[in-house]
Amino acid sequence: MAVIGIDLGGTKTAGLVLDGGGIVERCRIDTDASSQDGVMRGLLVVCSRLREDAASRGVAVEAVGLGIAGFVDYERGVVTEAPNHPLRDAHVRDILMGSSGLPVFVDNDANVAALAEARMGAGKGLRYLVHLTLGTGIGGGIIIDGQVYRGALGAAAELGHMIVCENGPPCNCGAHGCLEAMVSGVAICRRVEEMAAVGQASPMVEEFLADPEAFSAEAVCRHADAGEGVARDLLEQSGWHLGIGIASLVNIFNPDAVTLSGGLLGCLHHMEGAMRRSCEENAIAISRDHVRILTGTLGEDGGMLGAALLAREGLNAGR
Amino acid sequence: MAVIGIDLGGTKTAGLVLDGGGIVERCRIDTDASSQDGVMRGLLVVCSRLREDAASRGVAVEAVGLGIAGFVDYERGVVTEAPNHPLRDAHVRDILMGSSGLPVFVDNDANVAALAEARMGAGKGLRYLVHLTLGTGIGGGIIIDGQVYRGALGAAAELGHMIVCENGPPCNCGAHGCLEAMVSGVAICRRVEEMAAVGQASPMVEEFLADPEAFSAEAVCRHADAGEGVARDLLEQSGWHLGIGIASLVNIFNPDAVTLSGGLLGCLHHMEGAMRRSCEENAIAISRDHVRILTGTLGEDGGMLGAALLAREGLNAGR
Numbered sequence: 001m002a003v004i005g006i007d008l009g010g011t012k013t014a015g016l017v018l019d020g021g022g023i024v025e026r027c028r029i030d031t032d033a034s035s036q037d038g039v040m041r042g043l044l045v046v047c048s049r050l051r052e053d054a055a056s057r058g059v060a061v062e063a064v065g066l067g068i069a070g071f072v073d074y075e076r077g078v079v080t081e082a083p084n085h086p087l088r089d090a091h092v093r094d095i096l097m098g099s100s101g102l103p104v105f106v107d108n109d110a111n112v113a114a115l116a117e118a119r120m121g122a123g124k125g126l127r128y129l130v131h132l133t134l135g136t137g138i139g140g141g142i143i144i145d146g147q148v149y150r151g152a153l154g155a156a157a158e159l160g161h162m163i164v165c166e167n168g169p170p171c172n173c174g175a176h177g178c179l180e181a182m183v184s185g186v187a188i189c190r191r192v193e194e195m196a197a198v199g200q201a202s203p204m205v206e207e208f209l210a211d212p213e214a215f216s217a218e219a220v221c222r223h224a225d226a227g228e229g230v231a232r233d234l235l236e237q238s239g240w241h242l243g244i245g246i247a248s249l250v251n252i253f254n255p256d257a258v259t260l261s262g263g264l265l266g267c268l269h270h271m272e273g274a275m276r277r278s279c280e281e282n283a284i285a286i287s288r289d290h291v292r293i294l295t296g297t298l299g300e301d302g303g304m305l306g307a308a309l310l311a312r313e314g315l316n317a318g319r
Numbered sequence: 320m321a322v323i324g325i326d327l328g329g330t331k332t333a334g335l336v337l338d339g340g341g342i343v344e345r346c347r348i349d350t351d352a353s354s355q356d357g358v359m360r361g362l363l364v365v366c367s368r369l370r371e372d373a374a375s376r377g378v379a380v381e382a383v384g385l386g387i388a389g390f391v392d393y394e395r396g397v398v399t400e401a402p403n404h405p406l407r408d409a410h411v412r413d414i415l416m417g418s419s420g421l422p423v424f425v426d427n428d429a430n431v432a433a434l435a436e437a438r439m440g441a442g443k444g445l446r447y448l449v450h451l452t453l454g455t456g457i458g459g460g461i462i463i464d465g466q467v468y469r470g471a472l473g474a475a476a477e478l479g480h481m482i483v484c485e486n487g488p489p490c491n492c493g494a495h496g497c498l499e500a501m502v503s504g505v506a507i508c509r510r511v512e513e514m515a516a517v518g519q520a521s522p523m524v525e526e527f528l529a530d531p532e533a534f535s536a537e538a539v540c541r542h543a544d545a546g547e548g549v550a551r552d553l554l555e556q557s558g559w560h561l562g563i564g565i566a567s568l569v570n571i572f573n574p575d576a577v578t579l580s581g582g583l584l585g586c587l588h589h590m591e592g593a594m595r596r597s598c599e600e601n602a603i604a605i606s607r608d609h610v611r612i613l614t615g616t617l618g619e620d621g622g623m624l625g626a627a628l629l630a631r632e633g634l635n636a637g638r
Contacts, residue, residue: 251481
């Protein structure tokens with residue numbers, strides 16, 4: 001069975017066709033995030049191109065899966081809100097089904113990333129898995145008994161919005177001290193902005209001040225790699241906070257593994273020691289001694305592969 | 320089918336016999352918490368008495384269920400550690416099976432309380448339920464698709480050890496700022512102790528100083544009922560912290576309901592407003608608008624009924 005898997009990101013809309021033998025086609029365009037219509041048009045373009053390219057090889061696509069960074073009502077295929085897209089109460093499934101005539105499955109991007117790691121990545125074959133996508137924001141996916149856990153309305157696993165420090169910095173979601181507000185790319189850059197605001201001087205802060213818009217967590221990582229103390233401390237603190245969040249998840253889920261993916265993995269060598277230490281110190285022994293904390297093995301393909309698996313398994317379940 | 324359900328607490332060991340028609344026997348003795356042998360002897364006494372009393376009415380007990388406040392390895396029936404008992408790596412299931420010859424099922428007390436609320440209490444018929452037992456400590460139980468969620472080793476749902484404030488007060492588990500360290504009976508009394516230590520004067524603090532050992536959250540509640548501002552503020556703050564924890568759980572599980580039980584419910588009228596407000600302000604809209612926060616309806620029987628249901632369902636699953 002051939003299926004399309006699309007990862008709808010804030011800057012790129014990337015898709016692939018997966019059949020029994022592996023990945024047979026790829027397509028990637030810029031996301032037009034100026035409007036909901038723009039996002040949806042791009043989605044339709046990627047979907048049609050992949051389908052046509054596959055058809056030209058004699059491969060018939062049977063379903064489409066979609067992973068989107070945002071709050072997704074899985075049952076209805078509706079994106080209720082997305083931090084990096086202009087999607088609000090967007091009936092993505094119905095629109096895409098209407099235009100393609102194919103069954104469409106829509107889920108949160110971290111849920112499908114978790115599915116991919118559980119089926120073909122670092123968590124292959126494990127029954128209980130907690131997945132964190134560490135990037136601009138922090139997403140979460142939960143695998144229970146081998147299946148994606150979605151809760152009552154398909155909105156579960158917002159692990160980035162677990163509150164780890166109730167008096168912490170404000171989060172985009174409206175709360176304070178969410179894991180996302182403490183550890184994400186945005187959170188790390190905000191800490192540098194705060195250092196700049198109080199006049200703390202360092203090469204890292206100077207780079208920030210020279211072009212705040214272009215600054216990113218990768219820049220912090222470069223400065224840390226170069227041995228700059230404040231950059232190293234900042235990433236170490238982020239690792240510590242991350243370990244606190246992981247400890248809570250270990251206490252809540254007693255999982256076989258916690259898997260990590262996303263752009264922030266590029267900084268993990270500066271975060272990992274503190275992350276493992278704080279998890280070690282804060283999680284309960286029985287669960288802590290069992291769990292493995294693993295780096296995802298699927299990289300950037302994880303989202304697309306997970307979306308394709310979502311479509312394949314959704315189609316199989318419906319048959 | 321008649322089964323025994325026992326709630327093994329730090330002060331009382333209480334059990335009942337449940338058959339198709341309801342509760343047919345009860346037995347309750349003081350827990351001898353001076354040693355592991357003492358605890359186990361009491362357990363055997365309650366178990367034998369209930370079985371004999373039931374037999375004298377012609378009711379044959381077929382299995383025993385046990386709920387214990389502590390870290391339980393469900394698969395092995397072992398209590399690895401218990402805060403209020405001298406149980407350490409106690410092979411409770413094997414000991415009780417050896418002496419009774421009956422199948423025995425051992426679980427965390429909050430897991431079985433969750434089961435009871437999901438089967439016959441406030442959460443009856445709901446698929447996704449998060450249960451919190453609010454007492455001296457804070458326990459948690461998770462119902463997914465109508466079943467107790469236990470994770471890889473049966474140690475999941477330690478919801479009292481979700482960290483809500485990473486720089487918060489120390490918890491018995493070794494971490495800081497766990498929900499239990501912020502909200503439980505112990506946490507509330509510790510706040511009063513702190514007030515006393517800095518010389519803050521009020522009738523509540525005077526009562527504490529007169530007899531610190533006898534002081535409890537109920538005393539705080541009495542002072543709040545009498546209109547004492549510091550007592551009211553303290554319970555309101557506890558309610559706020561509890562709402563933060565519930566918000567995280569709502570974001571993680573997207574449950575149909577969060578149910579509450581335990582001794583602290585006696586103070587709930589002082590906590591509830593702040594609890595609902597902080598949950599409202601901190602949880603994501605889609606999950607927050609769906610979830611109901613409910614008071615459990617089974618009261619003190621919840622633990623025993625849940626333990627009996629654990630035995631009944633365990634026996635049925637094994638057949």
